[in-house]
Amino acid sequence: MMKDKIQIIGFDADDTLWVNEPFYRETENQFCSIMAPYFPENEANNELFRTEMQNLEMYGYGAKGFMLSMIETALRISVNKITPQEINQIISLGKNLLNQPIILLEGVETVLQKLHPQYTLILATKGDLLDQERKLKKSGLINYFHHIEIMSDKHEINYRKLINRLDIEPQDFVMIGNSIKSDILPVINIGASAIHVPYHTTWQHENDHDETDNSKFVTVDKLVEILNIL
Amino acid sequence: MMKDKIQIIGFDADDTLWVNEPFYRETENQFCSIMAPYFPENEANNELFRTEMQNLEMYGYGAKGFMLSMIETALRISVNKITPQEINQIISLGKNLLNQPIILLEGVETVLQKLHPQYTLILATKGDLLDQERKLKKSGLINYFHHIEIMSDKHEINYRKLINRLDIEPQDFVMIGNSIKSDILPVINIGASAIHVPYHTTWQHENDHDETDNSKFVTVDKLVEILNIL
Numbered sequence: 001m002m003k004d005k006i007q008i009i010g011f012d013a014d015d016t017l018w019v020n021e022p023f024y025r026e027t028e029n030q031f032c033s034i035m036a037p038y039f040p041e042n043e044a045n046n047e048l049f050r051t052e053m054q055n056l057e058m059y060g061y062g063a064k065g066f067m068l069s070m071i072e073t074a075l076r077i078s079v080n081k082i083t084p085q086e087i088n089q090i091i092s093l094g095k096n097l098l099n100q101p102i103i104l105l106e107g108v109e110t111v112l113q114k115l116h117p118q119y120t121l122i123l124a125t126k127g128d129l130l131d132q133e134r135k136l137k138k139s140g141l142i143n144y145f146h147h148i149e150i151m152s153d154k155h156e157i158n159y160r161k162l163i164n165r166l167d168i169e170p171q172d173f174v175m176i177g178n179s180i181k182s183d184i185l186p187v188i189n190i191g192a193s194a195i196h197v198p199y200h201t202t203w204q205h206e207n208d209h210d211e212t213d214n215s216k217f218v219t220v221d222k223l224v225e226i227l228n229i230l
Numbered sequence: 231m232m233k234d235k236i237q238i239i240g241f242d243a244d245d246t247l248w249v250n251e252p253f254y255r256e257t258e259n260q261f262c263s264i265m266a267p268y269f270p271e272n273e274a275n276n277e278l279f280r281t282e283m284q285n286l287e288m289y290g291y292g293a294k295g296f297m298l299s300m301i302e303t304a305l306r307i308s309v310n311k312i313t314p315q316e317i318n319q320i321i322s323l324g325k326n327l328l329n330q331p332i333i334l335l336e337g338v339e340t341v342l343q344k345l346h347p348q349y350t351l352i353l354a355t356k357g358d359l360l361d362q363e364r365k366l367k368k369s370g371l372i373n374y375f376h377h378i379e380i381m382s383d384k385h386e387i388n389y390r391k392l393i394n395r396l397d398i399e400p401q402d403f404v405m406i407g408n409s410i411k412s413d414i415l416p417v418i419n420i421g422a423s424a425i426h427v428p429y430h431t432t433w434q435h436e437n438d439h440d441e442t443d444n445s446k447f448v449t450v451d452k453l454v455e456i457l458n459i460l
Binding site for chain 2: 049058059060062064065067068071072075078080081082083085087088091092095099104128129130131133147150151152161164165167227
C-alpha cells in the first residue's frame with residue numbers, strides 16, 4: 001500500500017512509543033495545586049501555557065524549558081508572593097518529570113521487531129537529546145534504532161534538512177507519529193509519507209494546525225496496524 | 231601534514247568560532263552580586279559550579295540547565311531567604327545569556343571560506359540544538375556548514391556514533407576545538423585527528439581531564455594556522 005521505496009522509518013518518541021503527555025498533565029495539576037493559595041485553581045495551567053508560548057522561540061521544546069516557564073509563571077501570577085519553598089517544590093516537579101518511568105505503548109516492541117530487519121529505524125524528536133537518549137535507554141528499545149535525530153522544531157524545513165542529512169529522497173522516508181501538526185502535515189507537504197497513530201492526550205500546542213486533508217495520509221487505531229501498510 | 235584522507239571537518243562552536251565562556255563568566259559575576267546579601271561574594275560561583283555538576287547527568291549542557299542550577303543554588307545558599315524579585319533577576323540573566331551577541335573569533339571567516347570548497351564542514355557541539363542554530367544564524371556563517379551535530383556529551387562513544395552516522399571512517403575526520411577534554415582527547419583516542427586552538431577562558435569542568443600526550447595532536451596559536459596543516 002505504501003510506496004515500495006521506503007528505506008528509513010522515522011518514529012516520533014513521546015506518546016508514539018511511550019507515555020509522555022499524561023506525565024506533563026499530572027505535573028500541571030500539581031503546579032496548579034502549588035499555586036492554589038495565589039490563583040484560582042485549574043486556571044494556573046492556562047497562564048503556564050501562555051508563558052510557554054512566549055518562551056518557545058527562546059527555549060524550544062523539552063522539560064527544562066517547561067521547568068523555567070513554571071517558575072516564571074509562578075512568580076508572575078503570585079505577584080511575587082510565591083515562597084522560595086514553593087519554588088523548590090516546582091523544581092522537584094520538573095526533576096520528577098525528567099525521571100519519569102518509561103511505559104511502552106501497546107504493540108511497540110512487536111512493530112519494531114518486525115520492521116528492524118528491513119528498514120533503518122530512527123527516532124525523530126524535538127525534545128532534548130540527553131532526555132531522549134535517557135528515555136530510549138530506559139525503554140529497552142535502543143537496539144532497534146540506528147540513531148536519534150534531534151530537530152529544533154518539526155516544520156517542513158526541519159524535515160527537509162533531516163532528509164538531506166540522511167542522504168535520501170523524500171519518497172524513501174515515512175514518519176510515524178501521534179501529532180498531525182508535527183509528525184504528519186509537514187512530512188506529507190515535502191513529498192514523504194506519514195502514518196498517524198493518534199494518542200488520547202495531546203498537548204494544546206499540537207492541536208493548533210491547518211485543516212487536514214485526510215486523503216493524503218493514513219490513520220491507524222493501533223500502532224501494530226502499520227505492519228499492514230509497510 | 232595531516233592525513234590526505236580527511237573529508238569532514240568538525241568545528242566546535244563556543245569559544246572556537248565565537249565568544250561564549252566570557253558571557254558565562256560575566257553572568258556568574260552578576261549572580262554573585264545578586265547573592266551578595268546572603269553569601270560571601272565571589273564564593274557563590276563555587277556553589278553554583280557544585281550544583282551544575284550535581285545536575286549535569288540530569289540536565290546536560292547548555293544555558294537552560296545553567297539557569298535552573300542558578301535558581302536552585304540561590305534557594306540553597308540563601309537558605310530560602312532569596313526574594314521572588316531576585317529569582318526574576320536570575321531568570322533575566324539567563325535570558326540575556328540566550329540572547330548573547332555573536333562575536334566571531336579572529337580568522338574564522340577566512341578559514342571557513344578556504345576550507346568550504348574542499349571539505350564538508352559540520353558544527354559539532356554539546357549545547358542545545360535550538361540555541362546553537364540561533365547562534366549559527368546570527369553568526370552569518372550558516373552557509374559554510376553542512377549541518378549541526380548535537381552530541382549529548384563529547385565522549386569517545388559520542389564521537390564513534392557521530393562517525394557512524396556520517397558514514398565515514400575515523401581517519402576521514404578531523405576535529406577543531408578549544409577544549410582538550412571535549413574536542414581533542416576523545417577524538418584522537420578513536421583514531422581520528424584533532425587540532426587544538428586554545429582560548430583564553432575555559433570552563434572549570436573542561437579542565438578536568440587526563441594528562442595529555444601532546445605528540446598526538448597539533449596545537450596552533452591562531453585558528454588561521456590550521457590552513458597550513460589541512
